[in-house]
Amino acid sequence: MDKAPLLEIRGLEKSFPGVQALQGVDFTVGRGEIHALMGENGAGKSTLIKVLTGVYNRDGGESRFEGRSIRPRSPREAEEAGISTVYQEVNLIPHLSVAENICLGRQTTRLGFVRWHAIRKRAEKALHRLDLTLDTSRQLSSCSVAIQQMVALARALDTSAKLLILDEPTSSLDEREVAELFKVMRKLRGEGMSIVFVTHFLGQVYQVCDRITVLRSGKHVGEYATAQLPRMELIARMIGKDVTEIEKMSRSRDRQPAPLSAQPFLQVTNYGRKGSVCPMDLAVRPGEVVALAGLLGSGRTETAKLIFGADQADSGEIDIEGRPVTIRSPRDALRYRIAFTTEDRKVDGIIPNLSVRENIVLALQASRGPWARMRRPEQNALAGRFIKALDIKTPGPEQPIKNLSGGNQQKVLLGRWLATEPKLFILDEPTRGIDVGAKAEIEKLIDALRKQGMAILFISSELEEVVRASQRVVVLRDGQKIGELTGDEISEQTIMRTIAAPTTDSEAVHPAQL
């Protein structure tokens, strides 16, 4: 590694209308190292990567790859130069086979005809490099998210890459899958490949990275060897505060016991849907946070969708404040003052081309119906209030929401629902893919809402977060409720033990088999 670095970026500049996204950023990646790119949302990580891979044009600066100056105009040009990227959202085509996805756009052909056999062989080889054996003729959408991620990785590696960029690859993986990914990353490093790793999970950085570059508000803060930068220092660099302040922030909150005597706002009995959620009982009281914990695919999101009416239940009853009701659509749920922020912001959260203001007023306007339009001053006031209260970083309320960073989009969506003054707030992975600072803010917000007497159903893959935020934890596995923890029982160990415990009811059937 004492040779010249693989990638050297100097003084990179990039601005968008109203925002200077990168200001003279330096970034160096050595040969055969795993290099973490860290920073809060909006720090410029994604922009840096997109400039590097040719998605955006740069405004200024120099980048040298293997000693040569490069300036890719498209991701394809970057790939040809030896820089491959796996993006945060899996960018594959669900209806094609695994093999087709790996080789798409660079199929082996003879006389213009696709050679399927060669393609399958090539795909198998690429997967083998990741220690993965898989039927490559399988349709991609039938694979789990983790496998899809691996396929995306295999696709990136298929192009004889020298530098691999992984943009938030772990945000939809569970712990075992993350461990698998890390094994692969270390193997690739052993083969001499360099990897740029973008993540929000601090723990993962310390598990796998050699060096760390920190960005803040579009500027280069510093480059450090991982071993020489303690966690607290890293957070401090990222958010630009000093260490003592952070320790105050992250000190665990007092856990008030759940007021079990109170009447639940929501009580579902024997509620279920064939093929996704086994009939279950669940109650959420005003002023408490109930968390749904479990591995990915354990039915957390499905349960939330059922309660919200996005999917329809086919068994059981639901009571709101003691009265039986039926909820068959999100509009019904809205009427009973239930709010729901979804797991996948991009697919079922934001309305990308509409403004921040329109995204904020949408749910409240929907609950009032199409004819009672909110006047513009009222809309402006509402948007302004939430932009300020939630500290949404946007050039203005008329900015299309797609131009905001992930964390700020999430805050807009929280604002959209808070505007409807919900009594039950279902939050599905509200902190996924957003930075430490925004994460802390959202956790604080959840606690504040709880203290105001809101009932909250909270879903998160991060056990740490579940433990910090909730008064009660409902543990799910395979679409089934397998346990409930309250008060002092709640800890990462007990949750994991519950998930790992053998099923008491040996006759339990997987819901997919019903």
Place this chain on the structure above:
Amino acid sequence: MFWPLLALALLLLFDYLFTPGFFRLELRGGNLYGSRIDVLNQGARVMLVSLGMTLVIATGGVDLSVGTVMALAGTVAARLLVVDGYGFIAAVSGALGIALLAGAWNGVLVAYFNIQPIIATLILMVAGRGVAQLVSDGQIINFNDASMVFLGNGHFFRLPFTLTIVLFVFVGMWALTRQTAVGLFIEAVGDNPVASRYAGVNARLVTFLAYLLTGLCSGLAGLVASSNIKSADANHIGLYLELDAILAVVVGGTALTGGRFYLVNSLVGALLIQTLTTTMYARNISADIAPMPKALVIIAVCLLQSEKARRYLNQRFTRHQSAALPAITPSRAQP
């Protein structure tokens, strides 16, 4: 807004310089006549239909049946007037009634049965002309009811009365979409249907409404079209008008993928297309080859609207410039 207006201005400049008589205005019998007035009068049909089409396209759909609905409305009105001997009010109500019914049919198929808009409206596009033939008994029905003739040929404030109809419908549509939350909901549904549903928007109702209104607009356009020629021809009223209407909307900047829509821009787009058509007639270009120059102009406008094409042109331009003036650092186009 800018590009279609620029194209319209350029086209008018071309006509001003090279098409003799295009800018001549005459006052005959107290009313204005001339090519530019023709554009407004003849363009009324495309303008009316494109107002409705804008909403449908904004929901992410498309309505291919607008031309057929025009024919249906025209023949129903003519039949009620001539064959059944009803008055003007009854004829217009009947025509608009059938147009609303057609819109509702499309709306139900698309919004409540989730049939792809192209297919759902194709059914009516093909079958509707048959229904119109049934209504008219296969005949071309001529009429001379004074009120009916006035719709497409009358004048109001020296201008063709059709303009009054367009203005009225435009204000109505604007009020219905922008003074209520319907416009916001249409844009939200077109932009991201799932997220809109989760936010509590009644996506089905909104989509249904867009098709219903398009039916109504097409009905009005059908009345104007048959009034223009004082007869109802089930085979030819509104033939290929869906293409002009879709083009007007797209030229006006509303994306075919749905989302943001611009009613005024669609009107400008419709005027652009009609000006092209009228220019061609004024220059004695045969109707058979007229679509070709029309297509060229439309492609040019669409390319000007495309970010990618603009960036490409920009880069070409700056590269040439920097080659000529090596001392100046080339400035990059913003994406």
